[in-house]
């Protein structure tokens with residue numbers, strides 16, 4: 001066959017693969033198991049999957065082969081816009097559930113480009129993830145210039161200074177009196193792209209309800225408004241404890257559900273506990289990848 005023709009009609013290697021739609025506290029997660037496959041989706045494939053009718057996702061968790069024998073999988077995490085994130089708390093619980101159902105394991109280790117994660121099953125549909133230690137140095141967030149990360153003045157939209165935390169991905173949290181006083185869909189994209197954030201940032205509005213309870217709404221880097229964001233909940237728990245607004249154990253209520261955060265004193269690690277839901281599985285067809293990539 002003519003080479004150019006065969007290339008033009010060559011099928012995307014994702015066609016025929018199964019994806020598993022799940023959610024973690026409402027955060028829409030697609031799990032794509034490519035262990036043993038030896039390839040990753042391209043950014044344009046990730047975008048095509050994000051806009052596929054009835055499929056869609058906030059994050060796609062792609063499983064690849066782990067480097068260490070004790071690890072179940074390496075996770076490559078895509079946002080809707082095809083960009084990568086080194087961490088995703090809700091997606092990690094979903095991946096843990098997918099693997100736990102296959103193997104019966106109640107404890108497992110997973111890896112991302114940001115490090116290693118330990119997960120424990122807490123119930124039929126509940127998992128605790130050790131998300132590791134937060135990073136609070138301005139260079140690690142990263143910020144564009146030296147600043148006190150507990151108090152970053154972005155001087156915008158009538159918001160107070162932000163608290164910035166990295167959980168492997170960058171977060172800016174604004175503690176406000178009432179979340180409803182701000183239009184996060186309007187200000188989120190502008191703050192995400194603020195020059196202070198050379199790698200952009202996830203933007204959260206947090207409202208203290210009690211010393212152990214915080215409401216949270218998140219504009220996610222590369223995705224937009226979501227019903228929940230696990231790493232944002234972790235970062236908010238850290239920021240609240242750091243500022244004396246909360247203790248080290250706090251419930252974070254997001255539009256899609258609640259997450260329990262415990263910033264351990266002993267080793268500085270953040271534990272996140274929360275639910276997963278399985279929605280459906282589907283085999284990918286060629287039509288998903290045939291549209292324009294704008």
Ligand SMILES: N[C@H](CCC[C@H](N)C(=O)O)C(=O)O
Pocket residue numbers: 027058059079084085086087088089090091169170202220221222223226228229230231232
């Ligand atoms: N929803 C995810 C976080 C996605 C973060 C991503 N938007 C980025 O940092 O680029 C979570 O549950 O932690």
